[in-house]
Amino acid sequence: MNAQHLQAILRRFPKQRILVVGDVMLDQFLWGKVNRISPEAPVPVVEVTRESYFPGGAANVARNLRALGAVVSILGIVGDDHAGEVLRDLLSEGGIDTDGLLTDDQRPTTLKTRVVAQHQQIVRFDRERVALLTPLLEEVFLRHYEQSLDDASAVIFEDYAKGVLSQSLLDQLQRLAHRRGKITTADPNARHLLRYSRLTAITPNRMEAFAAAGAAPAEPSDDVLRDTPLMSVGETLLKKWQPNNLLITLGEHGMCLFRAGKKPHHIPTVAQEVFDVSGAGDTAIASLTLALASKASPVEAAEIANHASGIVVGKVGTATCSPQELMQSFTRNQH
Secondary structure, eight states, rough: OOHHHHHHHHHHGOOEEEEEEEEEEEEEEEEEEEEOOOOOOOOEEEEEEEEEEEEEEEEHHHHHHHTTTEEEEEEEESSSSHHHHHHHHHHHHHTOOEEEEETTTOOOOEEEEEEEEEEEEEEEEEEOOOOOOOOOHHHHHHHHHHHHHTSSSOOOOOOOOOSSOHHHHHHHHHHHHHTTEEEEEEEEEEEOOOOOSSEEOOBBBHHHHHHHHTTOOOOOOSGGGHHHHHHHHHHHHHHHHHSSSEEEEEEGOOEEEEEETOOOOOOOOOOOOSOOOOOHHHHHHHHHHHHHHHOOOHHHHHHHHHHHHHTTSSSSSSOOHHHHHHHHHHHHHHH
């Protein structure tokens, strides 16, 4: 893809309204330094120097979309607590429509706290309660979804196995989106295997893909297109989920795009350095979906997703990339 064509696609990004549906969470980072080992136990003592908060889960997908210039709405559940207030404020300040951020006073906002010292994550601890939506809350959820759907260019289903997306609710959401001819994408979860149906694109990582296909884990091959277990998993998921596009993300081996009736297409990674892979999957589905909504071909959209992911893994913490960084990455790798 040449620079002129990429620029044409990027110019369409701000014209797209993307609806993100799923499990939202708040990421807290405690930043510090380690100078000694604790006398109480053989663990490092982290002297915390600062803390920061970022939208996580489906909220990080929304944040990535906004950083790329899209108009973004989010539909999810938070608790009636401080973490929920912080998350709502962060999204609103970032220009994301939070009218669909519903409050459930029976559960806390999912909060993930990461302790980072010398650019390395020391430990993570999670505060959450996994629970399905009550019938009343599900009814409100569906009403917000239908109200938001008409204006949406695309819908992203983001499952982090926290209870928001049950199979019955997902079936209704998919059906409504299909009836209205919307672009639909999903990021599946290996611990919560939902049945997806005829989506525009699905973006599992290697582990999620093997789990969804019911295949035993296998060591990856450097020659992706000769990775027999991966090729078999790709074909299995095309039959099982029947998506238009299946993009399996492969970490250091890049990505592989599977489509019915076409040969698999391998896209090598463009990441220069890897500091932190947290949130890379969120960046991948955000950029892929936005590119598809902006009239990129599936291969072009996958290349854009690959470059976007390569950018964010070179940053510490849950990060985003900008259209300018995408242009720079494509230019650098062309040369």
